[in-house]
Amino acid sequence: MTTYLFYFLSFLAIMFALMVVLSKNPIHSVLYLVLTFFAIAGHYVLLNAQFLAAVHIIVYAGAIMVLFLFVIMLLNLNKETEPHKSLWLKGMAAVASGSLLVVLVGSLKNAGQMQAAAPYNGSIGLIENLGQTLFHEFLLPFEVASILLLGAMVGAVMLGKKSIK
Amino acid sequence: MQISINWYLLLSAVLFTIGVLGVLFRRNAIIIFMSIELMLNAVNLLLVAFSSYLSDSKGQVFVFFIMAVAAAEVAVGLAILMSVYRNSKSTDINSLNKLKG
Amino acid sequence: MIKLVGLVPLLPLVGFLIIGFFGKKLSKGLAGVIGSAAVFAAFAVAVGIFFELNGQADKSVTVPLFSWITAGKLSVPFSFLIDPLSSLFLLIITGIGFLIHVYSTAYMHDDEGFSRFFAYLNLFIFFMLLLVLGSNYLIMFVGWEGVGLCSYLLIGFWFKNTAYNNAAKKAFIMNRIGDLGFLLGIILIFVTFGSISYHEVFEQAKSYATGTPVLTAIALLLFVGAMGKSAQLPLYTWLPDAMAGPTPVSALIHAATMVTAGIYMIARSNILYTLSPDAMSVVAIIGVCTALFAATIGLAQNDIKKVLAYSTVSQLGYMFLALGVGAYTGAVFHVMTHAFFKALLFLGAGSVIHAMSGEQDIRKMGGLKKYIPITQMTFLIGTLAISGFPGFSGFFSKDEILAHAYEHNKVLWFVGILTAGMTTFYMFRLYFLTFKGTFRGTHEQEHHLHESPKAMTIPLIILAVLSLLGGLIGIPEVLGGRHFLEEFLKPVFEDSSFRLVHHLSHNTEYILMAVAVAVMAGSIWYAYKTYVTDKTVPAESEEELNPLHKLVYRKYMVDELYESIITKPLNFIGEGLHKVVDNQIVDGVVNGCGYVVNGVSGVIRKAQTGNIGFYVFVMVISIVLILFTQLF
Numbered sequence: 001m002t003t004y005l006f007y008f009l010s011f012l013a014i015m016f017a018l019m020v021v022l023s024k025n026p027i028h029s030v031l032y033l034v035l036t037f038f039a040i041a042g043h044y045v046l047l048n049a050q051f052l053a054a055v056h057i058i059v060y061a062g063a064i065m066v067l068f069l070f071v072i073m074l075l076n077l078n079k080e081t082e083p084h085k086s087l088w089l090k091g092m093a094a095v096a097s098g099s100l101l102v103v104l105v106g107s108l109k110n111a112g113q114m115q116a117a118a119p120y121n122g123s124i125g126l127i128e129n130l131g132q133t134l135f136h137e138f139l140l141p142f143e144v145a146s147i148l149l150l151g152a153m154v155g156a157v158m159l160g161k162k163s164i165k
Numbered sequence: 166m167q168i169s170i171n172w173y174l175l176l177s178a179v180l181f182t183i184g185v186l187g188v189l190f191r192r193n194a195i196i197i198f199m200s201i202e203l204m205l206n207a208v209n210l211l212l213v214a215f216s217s218y219l220s221d222s223k224g225q226v227f228v229f230f231i232m233a234v235a236a237a238e239v240a241v242g243l244a245i246l247m248s249v250y251r252n253s254k255s256t257d258i259n260s261l262n263k264l265k266g
Numbered sequence: 267m268i269k270l271v272g273l274v275p276l277l278p279l280v281g282f283l284i285i286g287f288f289g290k291k292l293s294k295g296l297a298g299v300i301g302s303a304a305v306f307a308a309f310a311v312a313v314g315i316f317f318e319l320n321g322q323a324d325k326s327v328t329v330p331l332f333s334w335i336t337a338g339k340l341s342v343p344f345s346f347l348i349d350p351l352s353s354l355f356l357l358i359i360t361g362i363g364f365l366i367h368v369y370s371t372a373y374m375h376d377d378e379g380f381s382r383f384f385a386y387l388n389l390f391i392f393f394m395l396l397l398v399l400g401s402n403y404l405i406m407f408v409g410w411e412g413v414g415l416c417s418y419l420l421i422g423f424w425f426k427n428t429a430y431n432n433a434a435k436k437a438f439i440m441n442r443i444g445d446l447g448f449l450l451g452i453i454l455i456f457v458t459f460g461s462i463s464y465h466e467v468f469e470q471a472k473s474y475a476t477g478t479p480v481l482t483a484i485a486l487l488l489f490v491g492a493m494g495k496s497a498q499l500p501l502y503t504w505l506p507d508a509m510a511g512p513t514p515v516s517a518l519i520h521a522a523t524m525v526t527a528g529i530y531m532i533a534r535s536n537i538l539y540t541l542s543p544d545a546m547s548v549v550a551i552i553g554v555c556t557a558l559f560a561a562t563i564g565l566a567q568n569d570i571k572k573v574l575a576y577s578t579v580s581q582l583g584y585m586f587l588a589l590g591v592g593a594y595t596g597a598v599f600h601v602m603t604h605a606f607f608k609a610l611l612f613l614g615a616g617s618v619i620h621a622m623s624g625e626q627d628i629r630k631m632g633g634l635k636k637y638i639p640i641t642q643m644t645f646l647i648g649t650l651a652i653s654g655f656p657g658f659s660g661f662f663s664k665d666e667i668l669a670h671a672y673e674h675n676k677v678l679w680f681v682g683i684l685t686a687g688m689t690t691f692y693m694f695r696l697y698f699l700t701f702k703g704t705f706r707g708t709h710e711q712e713h714h715l716h717e718s719p720k721a722m723t724i725p726l727i728i729l730a731v732l733s734l735l736g737g738l739i740g741i742p743e744v745l746g747g748r749h750f751l752e753e754f755l756k757p758v759f760e761d762s763s764f765r766l767v768h769h770l771s772h773n774t775e776y777i778l779m780a781v782a783v784a785v786m787a788g789s790i791w792y793a794y795k796t797y798v799t800d801k802t803v804p805a806e807s808e809e810e811l812n813p814l815h816k817l818v819y820r821k822y823m824v825d826e827l828y829e830s831i832i833t834k835p836l837n838f839i840g841e842g843l844h845k846v847v848d849n850q851i852v853d854g855v856v857n858g859c860g861y862v863v864n865g866v867s868g869v870i871r872k873a874q875t876g877n878i879g880f881y882v883f884v885m886v887i888s889i890v891l892i893l894f895t896q897l898f
């Protein structure tokens with residue numbers, strides 16, 4: 001059952017991701033990206049990371065993608081007349097990313113079948129466990145991340161102002 | 166846990182490559198941004214997969230941090246994009262060639 | 267008082283700093299007072315040290331001040347050595363230095379660089395004291411270089427005159443040649459003995475056999491340094507040119523103190539020389555040659571300061587003769603008396619120049635006796651002292667040197683006595699042409715003639731008294747006196763004196779003295795006859811001179827010789843190197859680097875399209891390549 005679910009979710013994720021890249025209208029791209037994120041969230045649930053799945057939906061699909069939508073609408077970019085690269089360049093892009101895929105997959109083939117190092121524990125994705133790790137081992141990075149977000153906020157406000165005197 | 170980790174590796178590689186393809190393929194800066202988000206998510210997925218596979222919650226905590234960084238990056242990046250658009254009335258990266266040597 | 271020895275050099279240094287930094291704000295009088303007071307205070311401390319040392323049994327006190335250099339085997343403490351030799355030099359330097367400071371307050375009164383002059387003088391005194399007081403060769407070297415620097419600064423004191431600047435540069439460069447020898451000597455001492463402290467070096471040197479080659483090498487290298495600083499053949503030509511500086515400088519630096527640094531250094535290292543007879547012979551021969559050579563040049567000079575300058579070179583040669591024949595006490599004795607009478611003569615000459623409104627040519631003088639009587643009197647005393655008139659200080663010191671020279675080698679004695687005769691002749695020639703006869707200058711100058719102010723005449727009188735009586739501390743045994751100086755300096759030269767036995771019968775000594783006095787009297791008579799009775803005045807132009815006289819007048823063309831065999835080839839080589847190596851090879855390499863970088867970047871620049879898509883594309887390709895090489 002889970003195996004089929006995995007194949008299904010993987011298929012959705014890859015397809016929607018391709019649609020993001022290939023669709024002509026930016027708005028469509030954003031919506032396909034949201035769908036991709038949902039598929040990935042499904043993978044998280046499959047991996048027993050329920051809390052992370054929820055956060056993922058809230059942050060990515062809820063916050064970041066809405067931001068994208070806002071910007072696109074603000075800039076009035078919902079046209080299909082966006083300039084495109086020449087065919088030759090598109091071909092080169094496909095060749096480059098294709099060769100990257102080949103190299104990555106090739107290296108995975110070399111890796112062989114991996115075995116689990118520890119007995120499977122289904123409870124690590126629970127909030128309790130994550131909180132323990134986050135506020136014990138990663139307390140300092142957590143605080144630093146808050147400073148990063150503050151800095152990013154200040155920067156965004158400064159850059160977004162109409163004119164800087 | 167029935168699904169082998171190798172499948173997840175493969176899925177992440179494919180998603181990542183699609184992100185790279187997006188960056189190379191498109192000229193619209195906003196789409197390029199989205200492709201970058203896609204790459205980040207490919208990495209996130211792999212982190213979670215390994216976290217489950219090794220029964221170690223650190224991997225998932227890392228995903229939180231990546232989300233924080235991504236959020237910050239998007240906020241600043243989109244703000245820069247806004248001001249670029251104000252100046253050149255376009256989000257085409259080909260118009261950003263002032264660094265010519 | 268000995269514990270306070272650090273004050274002796276410190277006081278002039280403080281004086282230098284005050285005058286040097288605040289010179290512009292100080293009034294002239296205050297700058298002069300500070301400069302003189304600093305040296306006088308140093309003199310007072312030096313007197314205290316002298317008497318304390320005289321009263322105590324321990325004649326060699328090392329006063330450590332602070333640790334200076336410690337590197338590997340080399341450890342150089344900054345410490346001062348007080349012994350009879352250094353305390354005597356302290357008295358000479360600070361005492362005469364003080365008198366010359368006082369003299370300068372009047373002599374330099376109208377000069378715009380007044381405070382700068384006093385700053386330099388104080389700095390000079392500081393370095394000279396450091397040279398004399400140091401307890402190892404390195405401190406001596408620091409002082410040695412320092413006085414060289416001050417000498418340079420003071421020769422070129424009137425830096426607006428190119429000729430004076432050239433004289434300063436000449437002095438500096440010639441000294442540098444000697445300094446190189448000195449430095450090599452110090453290095454060789456360190457390599458040989460593993461230390462550069464006097465005490466340890468001399469203790470170890472005693473165990474070496476006489477004539478050990480390494481000792482000879484050290485002694486000769488040190489002597490090269492002395493040659494430069496004390497103006498011996500062949501490095502003497504800077505000293506006559508050094509007369510470009512103000513007259514008090516000539517008196518203090520280029521007659522009384524700095525130029526005797528070479529004598530001090532050899533007297534300090536006496537044991538090294540005693541153990542290497544070859545080096546001593548070299549010293550004696552160079553000394554006596556210099557004495558004779560410079561004396562002959564002195565015979566034909568017409569510039570009052572040039573005559574005295576060559577006389578100084580000649581007298582320094584005398585001192586080296588003394589050192590070379592092992593008469594260390596005699597050399598130091600002559601340093602002292604020479605300091606008195608040569609300072610007196612230079613200051614007297616300064617007074618004459620002052621009265622003559624800057625005229626230095628003795629052909630334009632004459633008959634000054636009735637205008638400047640005090641200067642004339644003191645100058646006469648100085649002339650008699652340098653000639654060795656019985657009873658004057660020069661008589662005793664010269665006699666001691668000649669006696670030792672006679673005992674050592676008759677030829678040295680003969681050249682010495684010949685030089686003494688010439689010295690007497692040219693000094694009296696100078697005296698007669700300046701003070702006797704009738705005035706030969708312009709009316710304006712005659713109208714202006716006046717005696718110098720008290721600040722100038724009082725130092726003259728004090729120095730005249732010292733020149734007159736200074737010899738009394740070294741009356742030889744044969745004249746029924748006690749040689750105080752020899753007893754005083756005994757601890758310093760102890761290790762050398764028992765190796766160099768002194769034996770001359772009293773009769774021989776009497777005869778030697780009689781010969782010396784006879785030669786002197788003959789010279790005075792001849793000078794009197796030529797310049798007073800016959801009223802001869804040196805020819806105005808060179809053409810009237812006979813060839814030999816012309817050669818001497820031109821100083822044997824030594825400067826021209828150096829010019830053509832050293833300076834010109836060096837200039838030629840330098841020119842060639844500049845044209846070929848510098849302009850073509852070095853510049854070629856430098857410019858070539860520029861061209862290559864420019865050309866390559868001109869090509870690479872094309873890749874910098876500014877197209878972000880292209881950059882990302884290249885980045886991805888590169889990542890693929892890197893992963894490919896890393897993963898497979």
